Every structure is written in C-alpha cells, then in structure tokens.
Amino acid sequence: MKKNILFALISVLFLGSCISTKYISVDVYQPAKVTLSPEIVNIAIVDNCPTFVDNSKTSLTSNNIEHLSVDTAKCVFIDSLVSNLNREKFFGDVIAYPYSRDCELNNDNLLLLSPSKIKEIAREVDVDAIVTLDNFFISGKLYNVSDPFINVVANEMALGMIIKLSIYSADGTELSEPILLNDTLYWSELFSDYPYFQSLPSFKEATQQISTMAAETLVKEFVPYWETQTRYYFADSKTDKLVQSYKWEEVQKIWKAKFNEEKRAAKKACLAHNIALSYECLGNLDEAIIWIDKANELLPSTKAEIIKTQVSLYDTILKNRSTDIEKLKDQIGSVGFSESNDL
Numbered sequence: 001m002k003k004n005i006l007f008a009l010i011s012v013l014f015l016g017s018c019i020s021t022k023y024i025s026v027d028v029y030q031p032a033k034v035t036l037s038p039e040i041v042n043i044a045i046v047d048n049c050p051t052f053v054d055n056s057k058t059s060l061t062s063n064n065i066e067h068l069s070v071d072t073a074k075c076v077f078i079d080s081l082v083s084n085l086n087r088e089k090f091f092g093d094v095i096a097y098p099y100s101r102d103c104e105l106n107n108d109n110l111l112l113l114s115p116s117k118i119k120e121i122a123r124e125v126d127v128d129a130i131v132t133l134d135n136f137f138i139s140g141k142l143y144n145v146s147d148p149f150i151n152v153v154a155n156e157m158a159l160g161m162i163i164k165l166s167i168y169s170a171d172g173t174e175l176s177e178p179i180l181l182n183d184t185l186y187w188s189e190l191f192s193d194y195p196y197f198q199s200l201p202s203f204k205e206a207t208q209q210i211s212t213m214a215a216e217t218l219v220k221e222f223v224p225y226w227e228t229q230t231r232y233y234f235a236d237s238k239t240d241k242l243v244q245s246y247k248w249e250e251v252q253k254i255w256k257a258k259f260n261e262e263k264r265a266a267k268k269a270c271l272a273h274n275i276a277l278s279y280e281c282l283g284n285l286d287e288a289i290i291w292i293d294k295a296n297e298l299l300p301s302t303k304a305e306i307i308k309t310q311v312s313l314y315d316t317i318l319k320n321r322s323t324d325i326e327k328l329k330d331q332i333g334s335v336g337f338s339e340s341n342d343l
Helices: 071-088 115-125 203-222 240-244 248-261 265-281 285-301 305-340
Strands: 006-013 020-030 042-047 065-068 093-097 129-147 152-169 179-192 225-235
Touching: 020 240, 020 305, 042 071, 042 115, 071 093, 071 129, 071 203, 093 115, 115 129, 129 203, 152 203, 179 203, 225 240, 225 265, 225 305, 240 248, 248 265, 265 285, 265 305, 285 305
Parallel strands: 042 093, 042 129
Antiparallel strands: 006 020, 020 225, 065 129, 129 152, 152 179
16 A cells, blocks of 8 residues: 555544554545546547636625636636646547637526537547536635734635536537536735735636636546545554554454454454454455454444444445445556556
8 A cells, every 4th residue: 555654643542441543544546536438548628618808807896796707717727627637647638629609608608519519529639538618607706804903904815616517429429417616715815913914816816726726626527546535443552563564464464363362342343343454455355345344243242332433434435445446447447457556
C-alpha cells in the first residue's frame, strides 16, 4: 500500500481495557464516476453554451446577487479540463472543439446538440466520444461586514457556479446521465488596526480561479483517482509498532495467533477486524471480506456497542470497495487494475 499512512492523534479507550482504537489515513484508488467503454480513446470537448459579451470587469453590487456569464472564464474552464484530462493519460487525446452557438441567455436556449451534429463533429476531428458543455453559469454576491467592538471591517465575495456536461458516443448516443456541478467559492477581505490584511481578488481573477477548480473537480467524473480515506484498527502496545512500520504480514500472523487463542467474543471480533484490515492493506480484498464477516458473526455474543458500530462501519467500507473494484476493472481492465492498485 502507499507508504504515506498517517497515524491520528486520537485514541479511544473502550471497555476499560488497555486496547484502544487508532485512526489511520490510506490512499485508495477510486473508480471514475462515469464508466466509458474501452473503445473510447479520443474525446472532443465541445462548447455548446450561448456566446456572450465578456463582462469580466464587472463589479459586484454590495448585498445583491448578480448573474454573470463570463466567456473568458468558460474558456479557462474548457482549457483546464482538456489539460487535466490529457495529463492523466487515461484517454488517448482530448481536444477542445471550437464550436460556438450565438444566442441570448434564457432557459429555452439551453439546447442539446442533435445526434447529426455530434456525428458531424466526431467525423471531422476523428474522435470516439463528444463531451458537450451545455451550461456554464456564474452568480456573484458581495457582502459587507463590520464589527465596531474589535474595529474590523470585512468584505466577502461569493461566486456560485453551475455546470452541465453531456457525454455522447461518435454516433450521437448519450452514454450517461448528464454531469452536473453546483458549487460556491468564497473570498474575504479584512481591514483592521492589526497588521493582518487580506484583499479580495479581482472579479476576473475570481472567475478564473473557480473555473480552474471546477475543471480539476470534474476530472474525477472521467478518470479513476486516488482518494485519502480513514481506517481504524484496534491497537495494543505489542503490535502497534508493527502497524506503524507497515509490517502487515508480520502483524497479521500475531493477530491470527491471538484470534485462535482468545475465548472472549469481543476481543475475537476486534482481532478479526484487524486481520481484515491487514488483508485490505496487502491488496487481498476477498480475504478481508471473509475476516470482517467473521467479526460480524461474533458481534451477537458481545454487548460492546462501540465494537459493533466500528465493525459494521468497516464491513460497509469493504463491501463498497468490492463494488468499486469491479467498476475499476471495467474502466481499466483486470491487468491494469492489478498494476495500478496499491490498496
């Protein structure tokens, strides 16, 4: 597994014993939100939004919401999405297609490309799939806040963004539900008698920042990614150092020996849980599920609710990981998964 396990500072004592639970962070390979066929290699990102006059110098009115459509920010978003997808090297080639639709903004103009138009673009640039940007919408609000008691005045700016993407095969068939992003980014500007001062970005800088962040977020819709997740284990002084040294095989032998000797259901459940964790960290999810099932079988014989809760939580995590791994195999193949997956 990735050797960047961080041990939390929190230890929770239970049952009045010397055993505690310690939390660790692990990197887990997650599937993309959308599963595309392996035949899809090259992709074109098509701007299907209405074209507007760039108003990137717009200033926000205090305490009022303004709906802002900024073509410069939209270009930043498309360029960032294309760049990030190509950097991942998951697809062959991702390009931006210079298509634009001139019209005024209203709900009736949020139109999808026709299958014939999608086929035409796919043939023109020789791609296997088309991703259309059907909606790119920004709203902004400026707040003024003051506190006379500490002599601080603050300006706060909030930009909200709504994005809609649609995915089609080269023959115009829609490949998934539309991808929607609705997010808000905040900035603060402080004035006070203290040395600390922070200024708001310009409107143009703010729209470019939120556009870049949106592109980075949406890459996970298309490409498998690493995610830091929390795990816990039931720790004791004799084995904790081995866990901290990533010696999962060695500590697993100790836990199994203790499991066979232990008579108390509560501690056997804890040990079975730990053995399941060791198997997950060694990349053997099937064995991990077998051992977490053993922990579950022991739960009716113990009254320790904290053990029941934590075993149940880890059981859910492992079962969800099993589903995710099957999805990963569909996305990158069994060989690619075994080569890429450290946890």
